[in-house]
Amino acid sequence: MNPIIKAENLTFSYPGDEETKPVRALCGVSFEIPEGSFTAVLGHNGSGKSTLAKLLCMVNLPDSGRLWVAGREITSPDADESDVLKARRDVGMVFQNPDNQIVATIVEEDVAFGCENLGIPPAEIRRRVDDALAAVGMTEYARKQTYNLSGGQKQRVAIAGTIAMNRRCVIFDESTAMLDPMGRREVMEIIRKLNREQGVTVLLITHHMNEAALADRIIVMNEGAIYLDGSPRDVFGNPAAMWAAGLDVPQTTELAYKLGKHGVDVPLDLFDPDACAKAVADAVRRKRKPTGGGKS
Ligand code: ADP
Ligand code: MG
Secondary structure, three states: OOEEEEEEEEEEEEOOOOOOOOEEEEEEEEEEEEOOOEEEEEOOOOOOHHHHHHHHOOOOOOOEEEEEEOOEEOOOOOOOHHHHHHHHHHEEEEOOOHHHOOOOOEHHHHHHHHHHHOOOOHHHHHHHHHHHHHHOOOHHHOOOEHHHOOHHHHHHHHHHHHHHOOOOEEEEEOOOOOOOHHHHHHHHHHHHHHHHHHOOEEEEEOOOHHHHOOOOEEEEEEOOEEEEEEOHHHHHOOHHHHHHOOOOOOHHHHHHHHHHHOOOOOOOOOOOHHHHHHHHHHHHHHHHHHHHOOOO
């Protein structure tokens, strides 16, 4: 199967002006994203995550390198406007600030906005908006004012907009960063459902290691390049590499790693706290057994 996104050696610099020097934000980034996959992108501030997201959404064009979206090379000298337009429809983005996502005063009008721009017939838009609102659990808010919604609800409305447009790939650029823990959980649940049930390819840029642990794959960016790329188990299984880049690992992984140093053997990839707690209890029991004489 064709990857939904293929990037080959992408570079990008922000041009400077009289007061600022040019900034090299990406230097030779290559990867393939299989359609239907769920990839988390980690990296500290300034590592190039948002710049990469903007290239993948065609907000900016790379300075060099090649980029394919759904099999069409949009960086090809032969690519015409319709190729770029199709690619732009396939890949959408949800940003960090819930207040910047909303363009209409009524929820269902906001969800319909993108479809209206695509010139989709009104009856079809109606159907898509209803389905999209149901998918994010916001049906009862269809006629409500958008300004009254919580941050998590606003992000769900923004996601409904991308569902209504039938996006094949959605990039979430720290879309949970400004939410409270409950809003974050709500939005993460919807993102996972979008991926699992609708087959939408998800790229999740996040600072939350427990969110990244839910992905099939983690790409770690550092200084404009890919630093690590693998399953959560591979990436977090090497906490020293993450720490060397100034990044965290999930708390369960850190605990397991430090227990390991004290001779208590717990897998590093039990990201669920309950599963980790059980493994710790089992490991401690195992460790006690030989000397405990079977009393406990
Ligand atoms: P991240 O999303 O990982 O925090 P960014 O992609 O936003 O990183 O930034 C990568 C680099 O590009 C940083 O050095 C940042 O300062 C610089 N940068 C980002 N946006 C701009 C801009 N609009 N103009 C100039 N430099 C920028
Ligand atoms: Mg960013």
